[in-house]
Amino acid sequence: MSAIRRKPVGDPLTTTRRHSRVKSGISRVTEKSLFDQVLKVCVLSYRCEPRFRGGGKRQSRDLASLGVSDPTPSFGDQKLPKEAPKLLQQKLNKLALNQGSSDITDPLVRRCFLAFYALLLDPDFSRRIKENRRAEDVVMFFISSSTKELAKSGSQPAETKRLVNYFTATFVKFLIATLREAGFESSCASLIRQLQSYESKLVNDTGNLGESNGSASYSAGLTPTFDVADIHLAKSLGPYFLMSDSLIQKGVSEIKDTATEQAAEADLRLALDQLKQDRFPYYQRQYFGSDDAYQDYKNRAIEAVQTQLAGYGAQSSTQSTTYYYIPEDPRAYGRLLVKICLSHDLKSKSDTLLSKNSIAILTECFNLWQIPSSTRAALVMDVCQELLKLKELPISLIEDSVSFISHVGRENGKREWDTSLWPVCDREVYVLGLKEVLVFVIDLISGCIKSIYEQKPPSIGPYLQILGECVFCSSEWDRVEMIVDMPKVFDNLSLVVKSVAEHKYDEFIDAIPRDHTLDPLHIIELADRIISSAERLQKRYKRPLLEHVPIALIAAKTHFSLFSVDSQSMFTHLMSHMTARHEEPSYDDMTLLYKKLCEIRELYVQVLPGKFPFDLEAAFVKYIRRHVEQSATLATSWVDPAIDADKWEPMDEGEGIMYSSSVADMFTSLGTALAIISELHWDNPVHVAQFYTTLMNGVSVAVCKYASRVFQLFSEELELEDDKKVKYKSRQEKWMAMAKNAMAGSAPLTPYQFKKTTCIKLNDIETAQAKLDEIEAQLDSEKLAKVLEGVNTNAGPGKIVTKDTTNKKRAYLFTIRIVQAENLKACDMNGLSDPYVTLVDQATRKQIGKTRTIFEELNPVWDETFEIATGGPSWLTATVWDEDSLGSHDLCGRAFLRLDPAAFGDFIAQDYWLDLDTQGKLLVNITMESERDDVRFYFGKALRTLVRCENDMIKVMVDKLTAFIQYSLSRETMKSLISPGRGKLKEFNMESVSSWLSSTSISNVPLTPTMIEDAITPLFDYLNESFATLAVGLTDEIRLKVMSRTWRVVLTTLTSLLLPRLSYKRTSKTQLSAKEVDIVFTWLSSLRDFFHHDGAGPSLEVLHSQQYQELMRVPVYYDLSNEELKDECEKLSSSTFKALQDKTYVGLPELIKRKNTVMAHRNRTVMRKQKERIRNAKREAPQNEDIILCILRMRGELDFVARRIKQKERLQQTLATESLVAKGRK
Known part of the structure; x- marks a missing residue:
């Protein structure tokens, strides 16, 4: 289908409307007057039948057996001269115009010769003859055309055969004479001899028709009876005009003496004179758009009249000033005749648009009435569009109608389609007909649109095909666009689509409860229906209708626009009823509803401008935030089950996966919790940042707990290994025993055997760091923190406001590093101690941390770090103990430490030498950080805990x-x-x-590196x-x-x-x-x-x-x-x-x-x-x-x-x- 171009509406057909009704006279034509005119033509056609021009009884009209039984002529390699087609045209033209002397006087022979002349005028045929120059082809085409002419006359087969032989012999003689007159007697001598031989054979086969008196013998035919039963065309008029044979017989009897060949010839001579003098009343210069168009019509009309005159054989030279056969308004009479014939054939359920009888009647009348092919095409178009509006012409025959009109307008394929050469009124009628076809088919398409939501809607394709092949591809489409407001047509179709979509939406919404029984699933089902219908229409109507009416898009816009408003009302209604019943919606229902509404919103923004009216995030944020907070709280509960189920074996040692199941299980659970937010596709970055911050708070606590549990198991495992070994009263005794083995060589030195499970625990802490870092990279904590800059995270549900300066209780994170001690009290018999330090919160009596033991040292260095979070000033007790493997631990000294946030600045480390109550002092380094609700802080806290845990574990191993x-x-x-x-x-x-x-003997032997x-x-x-x-x-x-x-x-x-x-x-x-x-x-x-x-x-x-x-x-x-x-x-x-x-x-x-x-x-x-x-x-x-x-x-x-x-x-x-x-x- 060609593209429809939008053009300005209102450009008048200035060159056509001026003469649109010139001599139309349609209102003055009645069926009675039309019948009289048609009956005259039928009687004339009856008179001119060949049977009345030759002897013998009237035979059957069966044309199936017509043909020439003689063998196909063959003239060897002899060729006609190149000038042969042109010479034949010139000589046949003289025959048609009765110029010069000719032996061909019989009307039927002239008709056969002139039929071949018409064929020779076809450029394609003439070019073909000129190219191959075969005399056999020329003769065979003459035989074919003659056979067709005789078939029209109703001759019986046997008679036709003899006549064709006779006419062919005459044509061969005519061809020989043409060659001789042109001077080709010597150059084509061989061909002429073969033609003469073939002529003789044909003359012998025809019997007395070939004799000199043959023509006279042939001319003596039957006498017309004027009985309606014998007049085929007249008899067939009954069903068309609803007349009985008796009435038709009466009409024939009244005009049989006047409807003669002489009257026809007089009409034709009058028309010829008027055409030559530009006085033909029905088609004059002002009725055409240009001189060229009028001249083209004039030449063709004169040629047609001359051809018809030649068929009557110049039987009369009577001149007339009025027309007998040609009606006063041929166009009006012709239109009514077309309408009657077409209506009759449509009622008879014919397989074709027009029956053979109708075509015969129309052809005889239009030829004699001098109606050109352009007018014939316009009249058929005008009648078809009228019957189409009356629903008498089936839509299935529109394409056949246009094809037939095209065939008629091109003179049965003999000329190109060019409406610029048509009379202006014909062209306008044709354009108006196309316009009516367009309007009618558009109405049918509009009806189909009303059924787009049906299970099996009617197909629009056939109608689009009709428009594409019959209207849009027409050479007159530009003129149709000038009289049809196509933008308005598209708008009307769009309104139909919108109306149908609104009606369908009303059906959807009517299924939703309006009372307290409304459930989230009802809204979800409604959304699913809307999405499903949109997808279904998208599959059915992938391309815009007529390239300007996107059915699926318009329907989707209508549904999504209506639903965007109704969904908010339904949600408010749903929540109000649940609140009244003191019910809390389930998280699963809320997330399903939110995701479905988000799906609708995504489709909405694809097809509609502007923002989705329903602020989904503001409506759902409190339910999501509640679940996020619950997930953050539950995060720590995932730690113990993961650790308890761990066998501390590598996940896949062969593939180099050296961590155990606990870290994998825990981070899988944490990842699932974090994925909840990403899977929501939440469309509010501030909310997303808040959700992740809340979740990471819980994740941070869980990771810290995991690190603490793993370190505890790690330490217990190493202590258990130590307990399995021999107990010594002091560290000195232990290493003296080792020295004995090492230096005396009595036993090989055995390194400390770390268990594989111990190593796996350390690997788990390292893996936890890597997985936590992956989460941070995925979430991009810097980006999340930047989103929350200047935003009050404690605003109401769905609200985002700027941070205020309201004072709220703050938390502080103190990092206490136990560095070293000096001059500790000696608690062991060897004058040394095995010191370690404990930190205890005085308020809660809870131990914050414990350092490792440094054996046999009064000035130990621990360099271990612990953390405590406080909401204000607090007191800690730092106690130095002496570890004793055989009895209770001894007290080396105690000191008190005050943690006051007012005395510390953020990130500024301060060293404190604490005097112990016995003797010596303890060096601690303290750094304070203000805890903050910042996702980066939670990541940092968790990762720092893991890093310190890893360092502490490595310290213990070292x-x-x-x-x-x-x-x-x-x-x-x-x-x-x-x-x-x-x-x-x-x-x-x-x-x-x-x-x-203590031996001090020193050797003078020089020491080598080895x-x-x-x-x-x-x-x-x-x-x-x-x-x-x-x-x-x-x-x-x-x-x-x-x-x-x-x-x-x-x-x-x-x-x-x-x-x-x-x-x-x-x-x-x-x-x-x-x-x-x-x-x-x-x-x-x-x-x-x-x-x-x-x-x-x-x-x-x-x-x-x-x-x-x-x-x-x-x-x-x-x-x-x-x-x-x-x-x-x-x-x-x-x-x-x-x-x-x-x-x-x-x-x-x-x-x-x-x-x-x-x-x-x-x-x-x-x-x-x-x-x-x-x-x-x-x-x-x-x-x-x-x-x-x-x-x-x-x-x-x-x-x-x-x-x-x-x-x-x-x-x-x-x-x-x-x-x-x-x-x-x-």
Whole structure:
């Protein structure tokens, strides 16, 4: 179907309407006057039948057996000259115009010759003859056309055969004469001889018709009886005009003497004269749109009249001034005749538009009335559109009607369709007919639209096909558009679609209860019906109707527009009734309803402009928020079942999945809770951010609980392994036993055997970090927090308002780091203690944390961190205990700590030396953070807890290795290298070992690196087997972390050989000799290579840490004099000041200030970037002054050391105060 173009409406048919009713006279034509005119034509046609021009009895009209039995002529390879078609046209034209002398006088012969002449005028036929130049084809086409002409005359088959032979012989003779007259007698001599032979044969076959008197013998025919039974056309008029044969006979009798050939010839001569003089009353110049159009009509009309005159054989030369056969208004008479014939044939249920009888009657009348093909086509179109509106013409025959009209307008295919050559009135009638067809079919389509929601609606396709093939493809479509307001047509069709959609929606809505029985499922079902109907229409009507009426889209717009308003009313009605009954809607119902309404909303915004009228998020937010809060509360309940069901085995060790089921199960549950929000596709980013923040609060608590439970099981498992071993009264006895085995060689050294389940627990904590980080990346906590900036999260349901300054109770998170203790009370018989620290909240009597035990130490270093959340000031009790393996634990000392938020600033760490009530003091570092309802805070809290848990677990594991490392890397081991003459121990007891170790005989034999390394071979073996054991159960990442932590222990141990701890108290530790210093750094180099292990262990970047760099600087100051050290210390005072600034966070970027806070742990990416930037900036410079002070302490310069330490403490306090003041000003 061609595209419909919208054009301005109202362009008048200025060239057509002026003459639309010229000489129409339709109102003056009656069926009686039409019958009289048609009867004249029927009588004339009867007179001209061939049977009345030859002898013999009137025979049957059966044409099925007509034909020539003679063999097809064959003239060999002889060809006609190229000029033959043109020569035949010229000579036949003279015959038609009665110009020149001719032997052909018989009217029937002339008709056959002129029928062939008409065929020769066809350009295609003429070109074909010219191309092949076969005489056989010319003769055969003449035979064919003659046979058809004789069939029209009603001759019997036998008679027709003889006449065709005779006429063909005459034509062959005519062809020979044409060739000779044109001078082709010599060049076509052979062809002419063959033509003469063929002529002779035909003449012999025709008998006396071939004789010289044959024509006269043939001309003597039967005499017309004028009996209506013998007049075929006249008899057939009865059913058309509802007349009996007697009435028709009466009419024939009245006109038989006047309806003659002479009268017809007189009409034709009058028409010819008027045409030549441009006076033909029915078609004059002003009735055409151009001179060319009129001239084309005139030429064709003159040719047609001349052809008809030739058929009558010039029987009369009578001139007439009036017409006998041609009615006063041929168009009006012709239209009525077409209507009568078409109505009759339609009532008779004919398979074709017009029957053969109707076509015969119309053809005879229109030919004689001089009605051209354009008028015939216009009249048929005009009648068809009238009968179509009267519903007498079936819609199925519209295409046949237009096809028939096209055939008639092209003169049965002899010319091209060109309405520009038509008379203006004919063209207008045709255009108006197309317009009526368009309007009628549009009405049918409108009727089909009313049934679009039926199960099997009527198809619109056939009607569109009719419009496409009959109207839109017409050359006159542009003119139709000028008189039809197509935009209005499209609008009307759209209104029909909308009306039908509204009616269907009323059916849907009527099924919804209007009382208290309304349920969410009712609204969901209504929405499903609307969506289903929209999808069904979309499948049925994929393309817009007539390219401008999208049926599915209009219907969808109507339904979604109505539902968008009604859904809000139904929801309000539903909630009011549930509130009155004190019922709470189920979460499942609410989510189903919300999702369905969201689906409607998505479709709404696709087809309609503007926003969906029903604010779904505002209506449903309180129900979703309630469920989110419940899920957040229940999050912690998922931890214990997951842990209880865990067998602490790898999920898939073969695939490298080394974590257990508990972490997978817990995060699956957490992921399911978080997926609830994403699956809702909530269309309010503020609400989404609030939901995730609430859920992450619960997730954070659950993750922290999981970390605590796993660490507890981890610690209990290691303690249980310790309990299975031999109990010793002291740590010293235990390691003396190990030394006996290691150094006496009585038994192989056995490393600590970590169980695989212990390693799996550590892997789980690492996996939890990774999964939590994945959740953070998926949710994008930064984006969520940015959405909530400036928004009051405590606003009412569905409301979003700007944050106010209302004071509300705040929570504070204190991070307490137990750093170290000094000068503790000795509780054991060996003059030492095995100290650990507990923190207890005095208000709740609940233990907050407990450090690990440091054996045989009065100046222990724990460096462990604990957290407590408070809503205001609180008191904690810090108690130092001495662990006793055989009895109750002893009290070493107690101190009290006040946590007052007013005394702390956010993210500012402060050191406190707490004096114990017995003796000694405890160093704690405290940092406060204000807890906030921020999704980043919850992520940071959970991840920091996991990180600390992992670090604590690694510390515990490394502690199992620390004792042997310290024992192997000791001054006693160095003495064994320097004094090899001690010999072997004969018995192991305290006195003999002490005596053996105190031996001071020094060897003068130089020590090689190999000798020095061999001294700690047991340590290499021990670490190698321990790391191999861990490698089986730990992931590579955790294994490297354990090794890195162990390396720190190695560095600390080696540093303790060179330097005492920084203090202003006297120490018994003495400075090492040059040989001993060489031993220390040889061990350092060997152990570094051992840990690196050609890249299989920690990287050199990790091994060359700040602590390593500081250790490497010790030799720089080790041999300087005291005065030189003091001078250097004074020079380093400025760098010391900067280091203190770093610790108190004055003047540093926010990145450094928050590096250990909860917010700084919100995801692993942030943590990694901060560490990288800090490391690249190298803000923590090596503490060279501390190295110097430690050396001076060994040398007894206690006053200088004490003075510098106190100066640093005062400076630190001052800077901390300045920091608080600066924060207060902000």
